Amino acid sequence: SAAAVAAAVDAEDPLIRQVVPGGDDNDLELNAESHFLSFVQRFGKSYKDADEHAYRLSVFKDNLRRARRHQLLDPSAEHGVTKFSDLTPAEFRRTYLGLRKSRRALLRELGESAHEAPVLPTDG
């Protein structure tokens, strides 16, 4: 789907090639280690042993690819390395989100809610 989107992007803005940082996969492999080292320093990360360090590097590489995909799918924002770049998406969701699922929210979509706000004037 990312490729399809890229085609759509090109079709829409023929003058603007979508430049996604990080080049191709080879570049990414080559640069990942140096990116990871600066990430560890910048965010003061520390891992309990060499295995954990190696595992977090592999997660980091996956997240570099994800950031590139997000950049392609979301070109009006800037995506890249953040303090969460050594977390799998599942770890990130489990640790840093926390909005409880709510059937009521679903009902809201259907327009039912006990606390419905009154409609406010929006012209003038």
Place this chain on the structure above:
Amino acid sequence: LPDDFDWRDHGAVGPVKNQGSCGSCWSFSASGALEGAHYLATGKLEVLSEQQFVDCDHECDSSEPDSCDSGCNGGLMTTAFSYLQKAGGLESEKDYPYTGSDGKCKFDKSKIVASVQNFSVVSVDEAQISANLIKHGPLAIGINAAYMQTYIGGVSCPYICGRHLDHGVLLVGYGASGFAPIRLKDKPYWIIKNSWGENWGENGYYKICRGSNVRNKCGVDSMVSTVSAVHASKE
């Protein structure tokens, strides 16, 4: 409605906080909305406690008795407002500081700083959301955080984004157009305060596109609630 509006320019938004590794985003969203409402009611910006929600709010959804607020394991802003109406109000951050883990409730009614008059849920309509934002102050909202793990800055407007909500944040303003460097297009956007510290996003803030042709991007319009605070005189 003004083209641009930002409650940070009017002193109604407290400092960016950091929820740490605890799923308590809902308590930051709820406390941020009450901070703004309290400011509108009293003219004073008080930094309010999230830990009181984490430790003491186990309020359940009226329509889903098995769905209750549970500290670092998640919660809902509207249920948090219900809890506050029953508990009487919220203490300050200073009196009930954040620890980022579930603890024993240490709520002290005599230290209440802000109380909820009432709260309401806004329809999935961007004009109504803007009008409620201006009338009631910052709004507690839900959002799909799929693109936020890698977000660095700019106006996020993904071509593809789910609308199931998994994160609670605070809507503090909106802009008519944020220059989108790559696509050389201006996109109107919402200004959202997050709770992942100032070294995430744009100094702790997130911008996501709005407007009729991108309505409800990542579910941002679909869980919006306002809260109004008790006025100083009544206190």
